[in-house]
Amino acid sequence: MQVETIAQQTYDLKKELKKMAQQIDQALVKALPEEEAIPSIIHQSMRYSLFAGGKRLRPLLALAACQAVQGDQNKVMAAACALEMIHTYSLIHDDLPAMDDDDLRRGKPTNHIVYGEAMAILAGDGLLTRAFGLLAEAAFAEAKGQSAEVAQRYLQVITEIAQASGSQGMIGGQVMDMEAEEKAIDLPTMEYIHQHKTGALIKTSLRTGAILGGGSHEAIEALSAYGEYLGLAFQITDDLLDIQGDTEKLGKPVGSDEKNQKSTYPSLLGVEKAREAAEEAVQSAVEALEPFGSEAELLRQLALYLLEREN
């Protein structure tokens, strides 16, 4: 595969990503109740995981998709925060003893290790609930502010995010993943797991940015296709990092999939073939951006970065 290596073009990308992640963090700080708000313990627990140092990939994708359709990023920030809250809730629950039983996440002890299982469950529930509250507030504000069209876009986004994170989306993927533990599964089942557990929220992040940015139907579909390939590449590299990565850089334990006897791309196809599958998915993601010009450069670079990421 002929792709420019990240070393050739990484400097600006990293600077741009850092700047955008800081803006997302500022918005996230304001989007949750203060730590002191009663009952303080739940707000501490929600903030603990939300600000533990995630890459902010999903909100970044939403903002980058908005940039690709030359939309107003201010209209996307609330939804970008909601996506990160939903993702963080899913990680808190994924780490619970009843699921992957992991004790390290984002370089820190997992939520249940610090706050106990009951509070970790509730912190996840709190983040999920706040995410939809935030989305509804944004729709309401647009409707009141005479922007009926943007309000309507928000309603479409709320519907799509609910679908992508629900029992026929991310939760469905997690269920299939759990059901597949200690079993030999085939490639279509593996693809179902990846598309739903990880891919659905990633694809929806792109659609969210494109829809709220006022993109055309064609642009939204092209960014959806990019998101599908990117989601696949992202999960395959996650599985590869679980085998070949470094706990310190990853901020989460390696070997978790083996511990839980999970079938993954590398365990099914071997490391080499899994790596090739990730490269092919990235290539297809970049090709899906052909209708766009320089306004989609961030998305192009992000796709290439995925192949070299260490965390």
Ligand SMILES: CC(C)=CCC/C(C)=C/COP(=O)(O)OP(=O)(O)O
């Ligand atoms: C509804 C729930 C709980 C959804 C969890 C979704 C999800 C993407 C978990 C992480 O997957 P993983 O276990 O492959 O990743 P990691 O290596 O980060 O634990």
Ligand SMILES: C=C(C)CCOP(=O)(O)OP(=O)(O)O
């Ligand atoms: C979906 C998967 C594979 C879980 C980890 O997601 P990220 O790698 O995006 O986690 P953070 O950076 O947000 O912690």
